[in-house]
Amino acid sequence: MKLFKYLLAVIVTLLFSSLFTGCADDYPEDLVIFTNVTIWDGVSTSMQENSALLTHEGRVLEILDMNDPDFPEHGEFVDLSDLYIVPGLINAHGHVGMARGLETGPDVHSEENVREQLALYARYGVTTVVSLGDEPQEAFSVRDQADFSADGLARLFMSGPVLNPSTPEEAAGEVDALMQNNPDWTKIRVDDGLGAREKMSPEVYSAVIEASHNHDVPLAAHIVYLEDAKSIVESGGDLIAHSVRDEPVDSELINLMLERDICITPTLTREISVYIYAERPDFFDDPFFLEEADPEVIEQLQQPEVQQRFTGEAADYFREALPLAKENMMRMHNSGIRVALGTDSGPPARFQGYFEHMEMEMMQEAGMSAAEVLQSASRYAAECMQIDAELGTLEEGKWADFVVTEENPFDDIRNLRTIRDVYIGANPVPGN
């Protein structure tokens, strides 16, 4: 008798659940559906008008036409009429937690500082940042413990301290020690400081690359000169983390990068940041900058003794190198090398969030179409940083990280400034 009652209960439950939750469709429960919106999925060549983005548990389920006969009837509906959705922006070369305003060093190292910076990136639509070097240990804790979606923080990938061994033996030791933190990348600098110091030798960086690869971790290299870029790629490096700034890139470098499928992050705004504060920059009057910038930092950057720091040999060198850096970026782009959005924001006076928009605007001015810039800032950045299994496009199964704008960013990349909302894991980022 007991068994009969039990079976009856099971049958009744099944009947009711199919009546009330099965609906006419096969969609899961707990859908969040963003409706009546124009969407770029990060893959298509054009935007899809009058569409809906279906998400489930923070991930993309699919993009549907609003008139699709199978459109789900249940779910939480978020109306985005007259608005646009593009994938969340990915900064493939930033830095978190190393500075606070113009200050650096242990005094500013804290989880709170890292979190504040990730929240700032997120409010500007940068939903993922790959931090390439010199983060404090606290950043690893945030990376490993944060609930990025619930906390409204840009997702974080990072390299940890920039490695600087002097011998191949030291190289292996430094890499092994770093692996305790499970870094996403390793990072080195191949740079003589414009002749002021000795550059890491190919023998040493080859050893760092080999040791990193033994742990299945890719390596990003800071370079300035063409010859170093070639040598890094030949030695197995996985990312050229700045522009080539001394000579026009040639077919030898381009072919090497194409053969080995290596990307570049141009970091054009990094050059800007080296000299722009010698005088008061125009963007100090830009409302899009002022809505997040700390007035105290703006004030400090206008003090004559601070302005002085942005003059001299390095300032002159990088100011003069900027047009060439842009040309080199375009030469690579036109040759089919993937250019990933990367700014080097995060050190003092490289304003996180705002600089990513400035960088994208500079990429457009240099000759990329708005659609190409968007691709660099989403799908390509994810592919180049090897995080494309879950990020970079709005394809099924990936995180529903996206930016909602009022104007069409396909028409002009500056329209990304019309941010209405930012979502991470289909959850709205507070403060927009």
Ligand SMILES: [Zn+2]
């Ligand atoms: Zn950097």
